[in-house]
Amino acid sequence: xxxxGFLLPIALLLGLxxxxxxxxxxxxxxxxxxxxxxxxxxxxxxxxxx
Amino acid sequence: MATLAPPAAPSSLxxxxxxxxxxxxRIDLHVPGIHCAGCIRKVEGAVxxxxxxxxxxxxxxxxxxxxxxxxGRQDAQAxxxxxxxxxxxxxxxxxxxxxxxxxxPASRRLIKAMAVAxxxxxxxxLLSVSVWSGADGATRxxxxxxxxxxxxxxxxxxxxxxxxxxxxALRQGRTNMDVPISIGLILATALSLYETVxxxxxxxxxxxxxxxxxxLMGRVADSLMRDxxxxxxxxxxxxxxxxxxxxxxxxxxxxxxxxxxxxxMTVLVSAxxxxxxxxxxxxxxxxxxxxxxxxxxxxxxxxxxxQLLAGTLNLDAPIAMKATAVGxxxxxxQVVRLMESAEQGRARYTRIADxxxxxxxxVVHLTALLTAIGWLIAGAGLHQAxxxxxxxxxxxxxxxLGLAVPAVQVRAASVLMQRGILVKDGSALERLADCxxxxxxxxxxxxxxxxxxxGRLPLSASELALAAGLAAKSSHxxxxxxxxxxxxxxxxxxxxxxxxxxxxxxxEVQHExxxxxxxxxxxxxxxxxxxxxxLTLAFRRGExxxxxxxxxxxxxxxxAAAVAxxxxxxxxxxxxxxxxxxxxxxxxxALDIGTWAAGQTPAGKLAAIEAxxxxxxxxLVVGDGLNDAxxxxxxxxxxxxxxxxxxxxxxxxxxxxxxxLMAVPQAVETARRADVHVRQNFRLAIGxxxxxxxIAMAGLATPLIxxxxxxxxSIIVVxxxxxxxxxx
Numbered sequence: 001x002x003x004x005g006f007l008l009p010i011a012l013l014l015g016l017x018x019x020x021x022x023x024x025x026x027x028x029x030x031x032x033x034x035x036x037x038x039x040x041x042x043x044x045x046x047x048x049x050x
Numbered sequence: 051m052a053t054l055a056p057p058a059a060p061s062s063l064x065x066x067x068x069x070x071x072x073x074x075x076r077i078d079l080h081v082p083g084i085h086c087a088g089c090i091r092k093v094e095g096a097v098x099x100x101x102x103x104x105x106x107x108x109x110x111x112x113x114x115x116x117x118x119x120x121x122g123r124q125d126a127q128a129x130x131x132x133x134x135x136x137x138x139x140x141x142x143x144x145x146x147x148x149x150x151x152x153x154x155p156a157s158r159r160l161i162k163a164m165a166v167a168x169x170x171x172x173x174x175x176l177l178s179v180s181v182w183s184g185a186d187g188a189t190r191x192x193x194x195x196x197x198x199x200x201x202x203x204x205x206x207x208x209x210x211x212x213x214x215x216x217x218x219a220l221r222q223g224r225t226n227m228d229v230p231i232s233i234g235l236i237l238a239t240a241l242s243l244y245e246t247v248x249x250x251x252x253x254x255x256x257x258x259x260x261x262x263x264x265x266l267m268g269r270v271a272d273s274l275m276r277d278x279x280x281x282x283x284x285x286x287x288x289x290x291x292x293x294x295x296x297x298x299x300x301x302x303x304x305x306x307x308x309x310x311x312x313x314x315m316t317v318l319v320s321a322x323x324x325x326x327x328x329x330x331x332x333x334x335x336x337x338x339x340x341x342x343x344x345x346x347x348x349x350x351x352x353x354x355x356x357q358l359l360a361g362t363l364n365l366d367a368p369i370a371m372k373a374t375a376v377g378x379x380x381x382x383x384q385v386v387r388l389m390e391s392a393e394q395g396r397a398r399y400t401r402i403a404d405x406x407x408x409x410x411x412x413v414v415h416l417t418a419l420l421t422a423i424g425w426l427i428a429g430a431g432l433h434q435a436x437x438x439x440x441x442x443x444x445x446x447x448x449x450x451l452g453l454a455v456p457a458v459q460v461r462a463a464s465v466l467m468q469r470g471i472l473v474k475d476g477s478a479l480e481r482l483a484d485c486x487x488x489x490x491x492x493x494x495x496x497x498x499x500x501x502x503x504x505g506r507l508p509l510s511a512s513e514l515a516l517a518a519g520l521a522a523k524s525s526h527x528x529x530x531x532x533x534x535x536x537x538x539x540x541x542x543x544x545x546x547x548x549x550x551x552x553x554x555x556x557x558e559v560q561h562e563x564x565x566x567x568x569x570x571x572x573x574x575x576x577x578x579x580x581x582x583x584x585l586t587l588a589f590r591r592g593e594x595x596x597x598x599x600x601x602x603x604x605x606x607x608x609x610a611a612a613v614a615x616x617x618x619x620x621x622x623x624x625x626x627x628x629x630x631x632x633x634x635x636x637x638x639x640a641l642d643i644g645t646w647a648a649g650q651t652p653a654g655k656l657a658a659i660e661a662x663x664x665x666x667x668x669x670l671v672v673g674d675g676l677n678d679a680x681x682x683x684x685x686x687x688x689x690x691x692x693x694x695x696x697x698x699x700x701x702x703x704x705x706x707x708x709x710x711l712m713a714v715p716q717a718v719e720t721a722r723r724a725d726v727h728v729r730q731n732f733r734l735a736i737g738x739x740x741x742x743x744x745i746a747m748a749g750l751a752t753p754l755i756x757x758x759x760x761x762x763x764s765i766i767v768v769x770x771x772x773x774x775x776x777x778x
Contacts, residue, residue: 004189008196012173019169023162036110042087 063126063305066142070118074104077126079115083138084108096136097129112281115140157273163208164266170204171256171263175757178256182754194246194253201255205239208262211269227407227452230414231265234447241440252437254444257756261449264764268456272476275463282472282707283699294326295319297370308376315373319364321553322525327373328380331356334369336554338362339527342695343381343676345493345628345650347603348585361676361695365527367553382697385652385679389701392656392684402480403455406732410448418442421747434749442746445756446739450763454731457771462724465776470707471717478703480728481687482721484668488616488714489659489685491673492627492637496609498709499674499693501531501585501601508597509589511541517589517599518543520557520568528587528601529557529568556587564592571598605640612711613641619715619722621670626655628677656680672714674698689714716777727774731767738763 025031068076081093090108093115097106102123108115117129126142133140177193185193212235216228235258242253293307297316311317311327319325321336335353340346340362349365352358358371359381375381422439426432459476466473473479490496509517518536521529522543536543546566549559556569567574567590574588576596585603590596606612616623625646627634634648647658659681662669671678671685674694682688682701690702699705706713742759745751 011176012196012200015169015173019165022165026158026161026165033109033111036090036108039087039090039110043091 063130063142066307067126069121073121074118075121075124075126076116076118077129077142079117079130079133079140079142080113081108081115081133081138081140082113084110084113089138092136093133093138096132100124100128100132103129157270157277160211160266160270160273163211164263164270166204167208167259167263167266170200170208171259173200174256174259178753178757181253182752190251191246191249194242194255197253197255198243198246201239201242201259204259205235205262208266209235212262212265224404225407225411226404227410227448230407230411230448231261231452233415234443235261237440238444238447241437252753254441254753254756257444257447257753257760260757260760261447264449264760265452268453271460272456275460275473276475278467279463279472279474283474283705294373311373311376313373313376313379317371317373318368319371320368320525321364321366322527323364325358325360325362325364325371327360328375328382329358329371329373331358332370332372334367334553336364336366336369339365341493341499341603342674345491345675345677347493347497347629347633363527366555382676385676385697388652388656388680389683389697392659392680393701399477399481401455401477402728403451406451407448410451414443414446417446417743417747424747425749438747438749441749441751441756442743445742445746445751445759447760448735449760450735450738450767451732453764453767453771454735455728457768458724458727458731458774461727461771461774462720465774466704466717466720468776469713469716471713472705472707473717474703474705478687479721479724481668482670482703482718483725485670485686485718486620487622487624487662487667488670488672489624489626489662489681490643491675491678492625492634493603493629494674494693495672495678495691496625496637496641496711497603497605499603499691501528502604503531503535504600504602504604507535507539508599511539513589513591513597514539514541515544516546516561516566516591517568519546520549520559520566520589522546523549524551524557528585531601532568532587532599566591567596571596605637606711607709609711610641612713612715613643615712615715616718619718621718622667626650626658626681628652628655628675650677652677652680656684659684670714670718673702689717720774720777723774727771731770734766734770735763738766 063077066077068078070076084090084093090110093108094106097103097115097117100119102119103117104120105118106115115133119129130140130142174197177197181190181193209232212228212231215226216232219226219229238254238258238261242255242258244250245253293305294311295303295318296306296311297303297318303318308326316332317326317329325338331352331354333354335351337349337351338358339349340359342363343359343361352369361382418439421442422435425435425438430438456476459479462479463473463476493499507514514536518533518541521533521536523546524530533543544561546559546561549557551557552569552573554570555573556567558565558567558569560566568587571586571588574590574596576588576590576598585601587599587601588596589599613623622645623643625634625638625643627637627646627648628650629648631648634646638644638646650658655677659669659671663684663686668686669684671681671688672690673679673682673688674691676695676697678690679695679697679701682690682698687704688702689704689706690698692699692705692707694702694705704717706717738759742751745755
């Protein structure tokens with residue numbers, strides 16, 4: 001019974017973490033240009049802004 | 051003619067510049083030429099090399115460059131010039147386009163709702179499995195409580211798309227699939243909450259949230275499909291000029307967006323350019339290709355005083371024109387008004403899922419009511435009767451039914467996309483499957499809408515290399531067609547220097563002591579018999595007699611095969627064209643089409659369509675021109691080629707991007723097969739209900755049974771949708 005006391009919160013927090021990560025990645029535009037990401041990996045150059 | 055210089059660099063680009071934060075400026079440019087990693091690097095590199103640029107990034111999916119710079123240190127023209135210097139065309143996106151394209155908010159909202167529902171479904175399922183495997187007493191109550199804490203916000207947030215759609219339908223006195231979904235969801239959550247509070251044995255949170263998750267997957271796929279089609283259409287629309295080169299009385303020229311061109315202004319149109327507004331010719335004479343607007347396939351000569359329609363193509367020489375009608379008064383606006391009135395019929399179409407819901411909802415709700423009454427009569431308590439009735443609602447909640455249609459339509463749209471056919475939305479596929487008569491436009495639809503040399507080229511290889519070398523220096527459609535034909539024959543054009551272009555006449559060059567001319571037959575010195583035929587070029591080398599090169603607007607590749615296949619599919623095939631009778635008769639005979647009409651105006655076409663509809667036919671309209679737009683909107687379903695006018699592309703339900711007309715039978719056959727799969731899915735979903743409802747009515751449906759049955763039926767329905775194959 002005591003194990004449930006910490007296993008449950010851990011499971012829920014992990015799930016929440018995954019959800020938060022997904023929402024963050026969507027908001028920061030990571031899914032806006034999927035084809036472009038596939039192409040950019042072919043260039044060697046540093047890909048930072050400017 | 052000296053004032054008619056080629057278009058200067060657009061100077062009104064600043065109208066497209068946005069100010070995302072104080073001190074910075076941003077512009078979005080459509081760069082259609084980007085197709086590889088190297089292009090991304092070249093374009094971004096060219097822009098980043100400019101001083102003052104703070105951000106430059108290409109979105110490869112939408113072929114869009116976003117550039118930001120510090121105000122005052124850079125300007126939009128220099129950025130466009132840099133992209134053009136790297137060898138790419140760049141056109142500005144207007145701020146309104148950018149807002150419309152910046153990730154559809156509806157899709158984003160649905161994806162977020164799905165993510166939340168997915169998270170909740172997994173965690174609640176985790177807790178539910180413990181309950182099903184024997185947790186009881188305080189543990190079970192605790193698990194129910196935690197489930198409730200997760201499920202309530204989830205249902206409130208992720209269920210919103212369904213609730214608002216259901217509420218919208220109910221307020222208008224209609225019902226759709228979202229009504230039974232919402233009722234089921236709300237009742238399942240309310241009952242589970244009651245059970246949790248009263249420390250009951252069974253809570254249905256997992257069923258409610260899983261149902262939401264499955265349904266949202268269907269919605270998201272459907273919404274993404276529509277976004278993809280819309281982005282495709284937007285990219286096509288971008289290919290037409292959004293502005294005009296205006297000459298001020300002082301003689302200065304300025305490039306203006308189309309909205310700020312007023313009647314009376316003098317507009318310059320280069321050879322090979324599209325006429326941006328309706329008007330009259332002021333200076334210069336040329337010939338005008340009206341095929342995209344009226345369907346007339348032969349170019350028409352114009353001289354000062356002649357009428358010009360927006361959207362037509364200026365072929366031979368640069369002209370200056372006076373804008374007469376813009377906006378509401380233009381020919382385009384008249385066509386758009388016809389289109390809008392024609393579209394009203396289509397708005398009355400009811401989607402197949404909503405028709406199913408009309409039958410489904412009353413049956414299910416009546417069954418639940420009868421269950422409650424039955425249990426009361428049989429002597430059960432009010433609580434047990436209600437729980438059983440709600441269990442019936444939960445188990446029949448149209449999970450599979452909600453997926454039955456979108457799963458098939460998304461699959462159909464994606465297999466059509468592989469064949470170069472864009473489907474704008476799912477209802478287009480449903481309507482397409484119903485059609486029994488095809489009405490085809492001729493110019494640009496049955497034909498390619500662009501000239502190619504008729505028959506074999508009458509030139510030797512060396513002559514062809516010289517003629518192609520001349521043609522390479524011109525943007526005239528016939529020159530381009532000749533160049534393409536030469537390249538197709540494996541001839542490399544001779545590189546010629548100092549070619550002079552004589553507007554309206556042709557091209558001339560001195561090469562190895564000979565004068566070469568390519569152009570109008572009379573100018574190049576051909577016999578008088580050929581004069582006046584505008585779809586003919588003549589090539590002359592030195593003092594040798596000129597060779598005539600006739601052109602024609604050919605039928606699309608496999609047009610005949612496509613028409614035959616449509617007939618084999620049971621369609622009544624007809625032609626309705628704005629072109630001359632002789633041209634239409636010729637095409638009709640070549641394609642073996644018995645019923646045709648020529649010389650139709652947009653209103654005439656619309657009237658013909660309405661007459662056919664009045665006979666009870668369901669029309670599939672295939673057309674491309676501005677004159678076809680009203681009939682595309684009036685048809686039960688409509689298809690347009692990617693080369694269609696803006697209005698045509700907007701009005702059509704489907705667009706095909708390749709040259710082959712085979713796209714039409716492919717689209718129809720896929721739509722019909724999709725219809726078969728949708729009906730199979732409905733039968734599967736109903737079969738599932740026939741099995742599950744008696745169990746629920748008998749009061750034997752536990753949350754475990756509901757979860758298993760729901761997942762199983764959803765997987766079967768999606769699996770059946772995936773069986774749909776790409777058309778031959």
